[in-house]
Amino acid sequence: MKKRIFNKKGKVGMIIQARMSSTRLPGKTLKNFLGKPMIFRILERVKRCKKLDKIIVAIPKSKKDDILYDYLKSIKVNVFRGPENNLIKRFYLTAKKFNLKFIVRLPADNPLPDWNEIDRLIKFHLKKKDLNLFSSNLQPLGSSNYIDGIGAEMFNIQMLEKLIKNPKLQKNKEHLTLNFFNIKNNKSANSRHFNVGYPISPKLIAYPKLVLDVNFKKQFKFIKKIYENLYVKNKKFSTRDVIKFLKKTKYKLA
Helix, strand or coil, rough: HHHHHHHCCCEEEEEEECCCCCCCCCHHHHHHCCCCCCCHHHHHHHCCCCCEEEEEEECCHHHEEEEEEEHHHHCCCHHHHHHHCCCCHHHHHHHHCCCEEEEEEEEEECCCCHHHHHHHHHHHHHHHHCCCCCEEECCCCCCCCCCCCCCCCEEHHHHHHHHHHHCCCCHCCCCCHCCCCCCCCCEEEEEEECCCEEEEEEEEEEECCECCCCHHHHHHHHHHHHHHHCCCCCCCCCHHHHHHHHHHHHCCCC
């Protein structure tokens, strides 16, 4: 049974969670990077992943997100609308709708996803053949030494089903990660039911103190500067290119 599930093709899908109602930086998903919204830049990069079968943007069923829905439909992106404050259910319903077995989760406030590292995560996860495994290189879990914001998380639909059927296992409905991993304490959550794994970052990009996501205006300006300096020269600029640029600007990486 396990062998058949892991070998079946067409079942690995990235679900990008997005919304317009961020309290710290409202509307950030559609904020502009070189003439295109941040969500466009994210999609532009993750479409280069070789191990993804589908990419879907999961957004809330709320009026304030209608503008985001209209934009995504205009650029012909798969979109699913679900509960605003229950990410467990939104991801589960999205996975069911698109017939996914394995879910690669990416927040829409990470405008510099590295397609090579996401492919690396998928390979790592599938090789483990563990149907209760939560894998991540989205942030520096354990001793992974990953940059915060370039990777993703991966788990399977059965794990979401387990959370839905057992409400007592639900640690947090609004922050999906916290049902599998306690970020504050840097240890597994629900360890009796779920396992946690992570690949180790390549040494050339092992800067766990570097944050490349957007939660505040200052972070938005920081990422915008990176795009303005690197994208014009190379639309496929890598995480290594980002590191080289930051070193040139004397940015404190460690």
